[in-house]
Amino acid sequence: xxxxxxxxxxxxxxxxxxxxxxxxxxxxxxxxxxxxxxxxxxxxxxxxxxxxxxxxxxxxxxxxxxxxxxxxxxxxxxxxxxxxxxxxxxxxxxxxxxxxxxxxxxxxxxxxxxxxxxxxxxxxxxxxxxxxxxxxxxxxxxxxxxxxxxxxxxxxxxxxxxxxxxxxxxxxxxxxxxxxxxxxxxxxxxxxxxxxxxxxxxxxxxxxx
Amino acid sequence: xxxxxxxxxxxxxxxxxxxxxxxxxxxxxxxxxxxxxxxxxxxxxxxxxxxxxxxxxxxxxxxxxxxxxxxxxxxxxxxxxxxxxxxxxxxxxxxxxxxxxxxxxxxxxxxxxxxxxxxxxxxxxxxxxxxxxxxxxxxxxxxxxxxxxxxxxxxxxxxxxxxxxxxxxxxxxxxxxxxxxxxxxxxxxxxxxxxxxxxxxxxxxxxxxxxxxxxxxxxxxxxxxxxxxxxxxxxxxxxxxxxxxxxxxxxxxxxxxxx
Numbered sequence: 001x002x003x004x005x006x007x008x009x010x011x012x013x014x015x016x017x018x019x020x021x022x023x024x025x026x027x028x029x030x031x032x033x034x035x036x037x038x039x040x041x042x043x044x045x046x047x048x049x050x051x052x053x054x055x056x057x058x059x060x061x062x063x064x065x066x067x068x069x070x071x072x073x074x075x076x077x078x079x080x081x082x083x084x085x086x087x088x089x090x091x092x093x094x095x096x097x098x099x100x101x102x103x104x105x106x107x108x109x110x111x112x113x114x115x116x117x118x119x120x121x122x123x124x125x126x127x128x129x130x131x132x133x134x135x136x137x138x139x140x141x142x143x144x145x146x147x148x149x150x151x152x153x154x155x156x157x158x159x160x161x162x163x164x165x166x167x168x169x170x171x172x173x174x175x176x177x178x179x180x181x182x183x184x185x186x187x188x189x190x191x192x193x194x195x196x197x198x199x200x201x202x203x204x205x206x207x208x209x
Numbered sequence: 210x211x212x213x214x215x216x217x218x219x220x221x222x223x224x225x226x227x228x229x230x231x232x233x234x235x236x237x238x239x240x241x242x243x244x245x246x247x248x249x250x251x252x253x254x255x256x257x258x259x260x261x262x263x264x265x266x267x268x269x270x271x272x273x274x275x276x277x278x279x280x281x282x283x284x285x286x287x288x289x290x291x292x293x294x295x296x297x298x299x300x301x302x303x304x305x306x307x308x309x310x311x312x313x314x315x316x317x318x319x320x321x322x323x324x325x326x327x328x329x330x331x332x333x334x335x336x337x338x339x340x341x342x343x344x345x346x347x348x349x350x351x352x353x354x355x356x357x358x359x360x361x362x363x364x365x366x367x368x369x370x371x372x373x374x375x376x377x378x379x380x381x382x383x384x385x386x387x388x389x390x391x392x393x394x395x396x397x398x399x400x401x402x403x404x405x406x407x408x409x410x411x412x413x414x415x416x417x418x419x420x421x422x423x424x425x426x427x428x429x430x431x432x433x434x435x436x437x438x439x440x441x442x443x444x445x446x447x448x449x450x451x452x453x454x455x456x457x458x459x460x461x462x463x464x465x466x467x468x
Contacts, residue, residue, distance in 0.1 A: 034349035039316050047215065052223030073385040074355035075348050080384065166352075166386030 006059045011128075012135035013058050014046050016094055017066040020139060021049040023093030024069040024086055031082040033075035041069050061183040063142055068149055073165055083165045084158035087151045094140035101133030105204045112206050126206055134199050141195045142188070148175040211248070218247030222255075229259050237263050250282030251316055257288050266292065281308065283315035290323045299330055318351035325357060338365045356382075360390050367394050367432040368460065372401070375432075389415040390425060397429030420450035427457040431464050 022044055025036035040048050051067040058064035076082035108126040112119075146152040153175075157163050182188050225239030240256040243249075253276060261269035273289040276282075286309030293302040306327060309320050321344055328337040341358040344350060350358075359382055366375040376398055379391040392415035399408035415422060423446045430439035439461055446454040 032348055035318065035351055038314060038318060038349040047219070052226055055223075070351070072350060072352045072355055074352060074359060074382075075350075079381075164384070164386050 003059070008131070009135060010058060012132040013064050013139070014050070015132060016097065016136045016139045017054070017064060018044055018046040018049050019093050019097050019136075020090040020143070021066040021069050023089040024071070027089035028069065028071045028082075028086045031076055031085065033072050033082075033086075035072040035075065036069050039070065057183075061180075063138070063183060079165055080158045084155060087154040087158065090151050091140040091143045094136040094143070098133040098136040098140070101129045101136070102203065105129045105133070109204045109206055123206065130203050133203065134196065137199050138192055138195055141191065145191075147179055147182075150179070215247040215249065218243040218245075218249070218252065221246065222252055225259070226255070229255075229262075232262075234263055248280065250284030253280075253282055254284040254288050254317070257285070277305075277308065281312060283309045283312040283320060284317065286312065287315050287317075287319040287323055291319070291326070294323065294326050294330065299327065302327055302330075314349075318349065318354055321347070321350055321354045322357070325354065325361075337361055341365075356388075360388070363391060363394055364428065364432075367397065368428065368464075370432070372398060372432075387414075387416065389417045389421075393417075393422070393425035393429055394432075396426075397433050400429070400435070401433040420446065420453050423449060424453045424457055428460060431460055436461070436465065 021041065025039075025041035025043075028036050029042050036042055043049075049066040051065065054065035054067070071083065071086055073079045073083055105126055108122050108129065112122050112126065143150050144152040144155070146156050148154075154165065157165050221239050221243035225236045225243055227236075228239060229236035237256065237259045240252065240259050244252045244256050257269050257273050257276075260272055270289065270292050273285050273292070276285050277289060286305045290302045290305030290309060293299075293305060302323065306320070306323050309315065309323070314320065325337065325340055325344065328340045338361060341361040344354070344358045345362060359378065363375055363378040363382065366372075366378060375394055379388075379394040379398075382388045382391040383395075392411045396408050396411035396415065399405075399411060415425070417425065423442055427439045427442045427446060430436070430442065439457075443454060443457055443461060446457060
């Protein structure tokens with residue numbers, strides 16, 4: 001991936017990853033686990049959430065990831081149910097952020113159509129929102145892949161009877177290699193392409209563009 | 210100004226972590242630079258661990274003591290305290306715990322691990338249980354500390370005859386992860402109720418080394434007042450692990466004197 005492309009994606013990814021990790025930490029805190037709060041993760045400060053490999057990956061792969069939020073399942077009243085909610089909170093926060101971007105794009109579209117048709121700032125803002133929204137939908141989708149340490153793997157552990165949520169902590173390194181191969185060899189491209197095609201359909205467009 | 214230092218420290222921290230993962234000696238100076246720039250206690254602890262790996266335990270302990278003089282942090286106090294506790298220097302560890310507690314909470318929640326380790330080291334099971342009860346109310350502990358204190362409370366309930374509470378605790382622990390000690394508690398409770406099939410299932414699930422397994426069988430038998438079975442297993446434990454056997458014998462004598 002070119003440096004220009006990486007720099008273009010960087011703000012959206014940083015926003016998306018921060019909101020994603022914050023949502024995990026905040027939902028855990030609401031469900032009775034204050035360990036993420038103690039670790040300073042109930043915060044929208046990106047530096048609390050960015051990891052070296054995850055940030056480096058933004059420049060090498062088309063995706064990045066944050067520092068995983070460590071949750072103490074023993075603090076949950078219903079460990080499986082609450083871990084499921086906490087795991088889903090990250091991707092849902094990305095989808096919510098994408099929804100907000102789409103709503104704001106309706107505003108920029110109206111502004112472009114009726115008030116400021118030649119104002120380049122409106123156009124830039126519209127496309128910035130489109131980029132952030134798209135990145136967040138991709139982040140949510142990728143995170144639902146059931147391979148550790150992605151959230152999808154935790155969700156399945158909570159849904160399949162007989163499995164224990166902490167089961168997935170082991171062998172994460174092996175899965176990281178699988179994920180790296182998946183992303184670097186572009187085997188994941190068809191999934192991302194499918195998401196992007198559908199996202200483009202729902203994104204509000206500026207008239208004549 | 211502080212955030213500028215933290216920002217500048219990030220590349221050094223990340224490169225230090227990467228070289229550390231690759232076990233390169235370069236990780237120590239990189240992490241040390243990150244710690245000096247950012248002043249983050251967690252980075253100091255990471256640096257001390259890297260020094261431990263590269264130069265050994267003594268070098269890490271000397272460095273921790275030096276940093277406790279020049280730029281003390283709760284995380285450094287925890288590291289120094291746990292190392293002292295591991296070396297059997299209880300008074301020194303207590304000193305580090307007191308200093309660490311004076312600096313507020315460490316973000317990793319390991320101050321509590323040191324505190325609980327010290328309570329256990331003092332030999333008084335009662336004080337460890339009391340501390341565990343207090344810590345159970347805390348919602349900001351790391352999993353490693355919760356696991357230890359909940360296990361302590363489980364076996365306290367077992368040996369105290371509060372079997373319903375013990376079952377609830379064991380089941381809660383097993384909802385989260387494989388926990389051999391909880392399986393052993395459920396084994397004893399199944400045995401108490403004459404459910405041999407269930408008891409065998411729990412015994413099979415408890416993945417423990419042989420001496421530990423026999424140790425918990427002794428404790429389990431004590432908890433359900435099967436003292437004869439406990440004595441029989443105790444003689445077996447003597448041949449496997451003398452320290453564990455002494456520990457179990459203390460419990461057995463305590464129980465028998467109460468009876």
